[in-house]
Amino acid sequence: MTRDPEILILGAGPAGLGAALALATCGVEALIVDSGSAAGGQVYRPLPGAFEPGDASGLGPDYREGERQRRLLADSGAGTAFGRLVWSIGTDLRVDALGPEGPESWRPKGIVAAAGATERVVPFPGWTLPGVMGLAAATILLKSQCVLPGERVLVAGCGPLLFAVANAIRKGGGQVVAVADLAGPGAWLHALPALLGQPRDLLRGASWMARLRAQGVPLLFRHGVREARAAGAGLEVSLGAVDAAGRPIPSASEKTLEADSLVVGHGLIPATEAVRLLGAEVVFDADAGGWVPRLDRDQRSSRAGLYAAGDGAGVRGAAAAFLAGRIAGMTAALDLGRIDAGHHARATAPLRRRLARARRFGRAMARLMAQRPGQVDGIAGDTVVCRCEDVTRAEVEAALERGAADVNQLKSWTRCGMGPCQGRMCGDTVGQIVAARTGSREAAGAWTARAPLRPLGVDALAGDFDYADIPLPAAAPL
Amino acid sequence: MAQIPVGEPYDAAVVGAGVMGATTALFLARGGMRCALIDAGGVCREASGVNAGTLTLHMTRAALIPYAMRGWEMWKAAPDWLGGDPGVTVTDGLSLAFTAQEAALLEARVEARRAQGAPIEIIATSRARAIEPGLTDRFRLAAHCPMDGYVTANLTGMAYRRALVEAGVRLYENAPVTGIEAGDGGFRLAMAGAAPRARRLVLASGVWLEEMLAWFGLRIRIKALVNQLIVTERLRPVMRSVLGVASGLLSLKQFANGTVLIGGGWQGKGDRARRTTEIVPDNLIGNLRLARYVVPALAETRIVRSWLGFEAETDDALPIAGPLGGIPEAYVIGCVHSGYMSGPYFGRLLAQNILGQAPELPLFDADRLLVAPSCT
Amino acid sequence: MPLRIANQVRRGPAVTLWVDGQALDAFAGESLAAALLAAGRRALRQSSRAGTPRGVFCMMGACQECLVRVDGKRALACQVAVCDGMRVETGAAG
Numbered sequence A: 001m002t003r004d005p006e007i008l009i010l011g012a013g014p015a016g017l018g019a020a021l022a023l024a025t026c027g028v029e030a031l032i033v034d035s036g037s038a039a040g041g042q043v044y045r046p047l048p049g050a051f052e053p054g055d056a057s058g059l060g061p062d063y064r065e066g067e068r069q070r071r072l073l074a075d076s077g078a079g080t081a082f083g084r085l086v087w088s089i090g091t092d093l094r095v096d097a098l099g100p101e102g103p104e105s106w107r108p109k110g111i112v113a114a115a116g117a118t119e120r121v122v123p124f125p126g127w128t129l130p131g132v133m134g135l136a137a138a139t140i141l142l143k144s145q146c147v148l149p150g151e152r153v154l155v156a157g158c159g160p161l162l163f164a165v166a167n168a169i170r171k172g173g174g175q176v177v178a179v180a181d182l183a184g185p186g187a188w189l190h191a192l193p194a195l196l197g198q199p200r201d202l203l204r205g206a207s208w209m210a211r212l213r214a215q216g217v218p219l220l221f222r223h224g225v226r227e228a229r230a231a232g233a234g235l236e237v238s239l240g241a242v243d244a245a246g247r248p249i250p251s252a253s254e255k256t257l258e259a260d261s262l263v264v265g266h267g268l269i270p271a272t273e274a275v276r277l278l279g280a281e282v283v284f285d286a287d288a289g290g291w292v293p294r295l296d297r298d299q300r301s302s303r304a305g306l307y308a309a310g311d312g313a314g315v316r317g318a319a320a321a322f323l324a325g326r327i328a329g330m331t332a333a334l335d336l337g338r339i340d341a342g343h344h345a346r347a348t349a350p351l352r353r354r355l356a357r358a359r360r361f362g363r364a365m366a367r368l369m370a371q372r373p374g375q376v377d378g379i380a381g382d383t384v385v386c387r388c389e390d391v392t393r394a395e396v397e398a399a400l401e402r403g404a405a406d407v408n409q410l411k412s413w414t415r416c417g418m419g420p421c422q423g424r425m426c427g428d429t430v431g432q433i434v435a436a437r438t439g440s441r442e443a444a445g446a447w448t449a450r451a452p453l454r455p456l457g458v459d460a461l462a463g464d465f466d467y468a469d470i471p472l473p474a475a476a477p478l
Numbered sequence B: 001m002a003q004i005p006v007g008e009p010y011d012a013a014v015v016g017a018g019v020m021g022a023t024t025a026l027f028l029a030r031g032g033m034r035c036a037l038i039d040a041g042g043v044c045r046e047a048s049g050v051n052a053g054t055l056t057l058h059m060t061r062a063a064l065i066p067y068a069m070r071g072w073e074m075w076k077a078a079p080d081w082l083g084g085d086p087g088v089t090v091t092d093g094l095s096l097a098f099t100a101q102e103a104a105l106l107e108a109r110v111e112a113r114r115a116q117g118a119p120i121e122i123i124a125t126s127r128a129r130a131i132e133p134g135l136t137d138r139f140r141l142a143a144h145c146p147m148d149g150y151v152t153a154n155l156t157g158m159a160y161r162r163a164l165v166e167a168g169v170r171l172y173e174n175a176p177v178t179g180i181e182a183g184d185g186g187f188r189l190a191m192a193g194a195a196p197r198a199r200r201l202v203l204a205s206g207v208w209l210e211e212m213l214a215w216f217g218l219r220i221r222i223k224a225l226v227n228q229l230i231v232t233e234r235l236r237p238v239m240r241s242v243l244g245v246a247s248g249l250l251s252l253k254q255f256a257n258g259t260v261l262i263g264g265g266w267q268g269k270g271d272r273a274r275r276t277t278e279i280v281p282d283n284l285i286g287n288l289r290l291a292r293y294v295v296p297a298l299a300e301t302r303i304v305r306s307w308l309g310f311e312a313e314t315d316d317a318l319p320i321a322g323p324l325g326g327i328p329e330a331y332v333i334g335c336v337h338s339g340y341m342s343g344p345y346f347g348r349l350l351a352q353n354i355l356g357q358a359p360e361l362p363l364f365d366a367d368r369l370l371v372a373p374s375c376t
Numbered sequence C: 001m002p003l004r005i006a007n008q009v010r011r012g013p014a015v016t017l018w019v020d021g022q023a024l025d026a027f028a029g030e031s032l033a034a035a036l037l038a039a040g041r042r043a044l045r046q047s048s049r050a051g052t053p054r055g056v057f058c059m060m061g062a063c064q065e066c067l068v069r070v071d072g073k074r075a076l077a078c079q080v081a082v083c084d085g086m087r088v089e090t091g092a093a094g
């Protein structure tokens, strides 16, 4: 076990990295903990250990940025604990992790939560079939593993990843059967002013779309997946038009395409389990992806000693994550008394200016990826919404009919959200289904966060022990 | 549901919709009373909805064995009186000892419980393994009880809620009672949006009884235990019985869906006023080790979740259930160890008492626990 | 068509895994999920209640759909780096 750091950073994506670098400049002992094998998080994932970049241009700018960030972290002197899954955080700020050497724990004075996001896929019939995978998931496969999700891939969903993924598949030698975007081309125009703040990203996005068009890839705007069916070794996917709220238009004709794989994603959802475990206040912000911690302008949560930054505090993208992480780090140093208010203000002022720009861009992107209530509303009764427990929408509605008043009561009665994914895959959808009855997401509530933050092997957690090593409390009274 | 004219008092108001209050209200309504059931949250969402659901006599306080046995019979027959499908499984229960000291403890406890009528007996280790092939072979002594089993506690609220509504009980959910006024001919409950009145009052608010009794100037210490539970993901069938240990620190069972629930009263942390709880990681690991020691095959699986709930305990670890001395028509029910198992019976017993029938077994007077008010 | 993209990277040394007793070629360090997909092994388990086939879905250790047994222990294919001789059993749940 490494000794207790002053600040523990959960997550080594751009947000956590920003915090670590800022803390290092203030001489604060920080430890960055991540379940991955190296820093980078989701956008800047490293290549597997034994891989070497070949034609580096093929790997793209994200890879180079990741390498740069990993070098910065190594040079900063911040402590790192990779391969450690954080499974519990107590209100006394004790952090428990499970790693290759078994359980470990730390008692820092403060915690920066930078746990990133998970992907949202709104259910449709067939979304559980092998061969159907997330859009963000496909980026990992493509960027960090250099493996195509399939030979002939249908790319569907919404948000900027659609075109990035379609383009990467083409570049890697795969075929893109079509790109189906829930948004209309107008939505992209709408986002334009905000996107102009980040011309480089804008250019990338625009060039992806143009290139796909030039290559003759059908781009279907305002279209969603109606159903995926297994067909031979591949899939048969029906697509249909949707309205502005994402609701399928019943009268619209369906188009059926064949593909090896369907890559589909509807945005990102902030990972707030750690924040909620500590009882910090969260608020629902649809444009930021869902439930987010309530933060002050210096990234402090409502709980003393807990800071949050990055997509886990509201989906705003990697650039914003890095800057917000740096502000969080400076604030933690301020609260520890290691820098004074003047220093904090001077150091954060330029970051805030850049952050405002990055956030404008991020918000525009996030809005394209926000949940479309009409899409949830359109889920058919016999569609599985909870993958782990195979709970259908009709079963959810039946429990609501019987009086389940919020997501947690619904969970008790139906097992929806009780499986090993711990409600990560269905939570956002179910929250919306319940909200349709309760009137708001706030009234529908959010899953109660509990340890372990991910499923843990009994063997790994219990370790090797004898009976005498079990710390038995006193016997219960007779 | 019977419509209550505005201003007309209920025959009875029950505060707290855990298994104690909900059963009391159910049988009062079936006994002909117009009854209101009020809860700060929903029906059976605190201890009564998050407990381990074990129906075991191995861990029941010796003095409560007769009540628990009747509770067990009621759960077994739940479809008849509760309806719905609360997920009751009847199976064998084993309690184990691993050290000489624990073996002595087990023998003494078996003796005390048998004296109260529990059909528990010490059995040969070979027989224990025949009953439960999933067991480790490292135990020294085992006790067996054929009267054991479990309920899927998370379904309790769903079953009770339907039964209550059908019986005509008026439910007030998400309605914390903030004060109770006793006056001529009844009680008035203070809560947001409504102020129901009732001729009779039943306090059934679990660990929050301490606070509520204090409203009437009655000071009774009620400890809030914060019990932790752990559940695994689905696993091939590795056990078929309910397993415990002599000290009472383990309760282990595998549900039909393959998940294994691990409990035994290992303590977490909690704040009953704010209703927040959290695990103590070392206790989670300790509980997990004990479970894995008893059923080695658990090593194959993963834990998916832990959670906690508040259990009420009085100074003598025995219940309070019956009329509240000095306050006519006020009753209390709670602090029953193994209270989920015994809850239906205690609730019915109190309802019988309120309805003027002679109770089958004695109730538990709260007066014995009154703390003398400090003179000011 | 091979799903592994050429040129972008030089992969690690070639290794052999044993998946349900059958040899499967992969590269050291590669994610097990990627190696299985590249070999066309898409269905990895069945859902616990309805028994429908499931495979790699989120690639980030969240959805738990790619649960397999690696050298006897439950593990997520997307969170495991392959090494030579690794033994993998699919259909791990239950």
Ligand SMILES: Cc1cc2nc3c(=O)[nH]c(=O)nc-3n(C[C@H](O)[C@H](O)[C@H](O)COP(=O)(O)OP(=O)(O)OC[C@H]3O[C@@H](n4cnc5c(N)ncnc54)[C@H](O)[C@@H]3O)c2cc1C
Pocket (backbone or CB within 6 Å): A010, A011, A012, A013, A014, A015, A016, A033, A034, A035, A036, A040, A041, A042, A043, A044, A084, A085, A086, A087, A114, A115, A116, A117, A118, A119, A136, A137, A139, A140, A268, A271, A309, A310, A311, A312, A316, A317, A318, A321, A453, C058, C060
């Ligand atoms: C699967 C996926 C793919 C994405 N691909 C792209 C892309 O290609 N391009 C793009 O612009 N954006 C992409 N995004 C969005 C992108 O992740 C964010 O904008 C950016 O990475 C946010 O940075 P962050 O530091 O907030 O979080 P992340 O980069 O997600 O970092 C969070 C880190 O926390 C770690 N972590 C979380 N919980 C725990 C725990 N309990 N224990 C230990 N470690 C933990 C994770 O392992 C991760 O490394 C993707 C998002 C996802 C979910």
Ligand SMILES: Cc1cc2nc3c(=O)[nH]c(=O)nc-3n(C[C@H](O)[C@H](O)[C@H](O)COP(=O)(O)OP(=O)(O)OC[C@H]3O[C@@H](n4cnc5c(N)ncnc54)[C@H](O)[C@@H]3O)c2cc1C
Pocket (backbone or CB within 6 Å): B015, B016, B017, B018, B019, B020, B021, B038, B039, B040, B041, B042, B043, B044, B045, B046, B047, B048, B049, B050, B051, B052, B053, B054, B055, B175, B176, B177, B178, B204, B205, B206, B207, B208, B226, B227, B228, B229, B251, B263, B308, B309, B310, B311, B312, B333, B334, B335, B336, B337, B338, B339, B340, B341, B342, B343
């Ligand atoms: C984790 C755990 C595991 C357990 N395992 C078992 C087991 O395996 N077997 C067994 O037999 N027993 C078990 N028990 C004990 C058992 O759960 C309890 O004895 C039993 O459920 C108590 O029921 P109750 O109705 O008295 O209290 P509760 O179920 O706690 O109900 C009290 C109700 O009062 C309400 N309330 C409180 N204050 C107010 C207010 N101001 N206004 C309105 N409503 C209010 C609460 O919201 C709550 O719903 C366990 C307990 C716990 C916590």
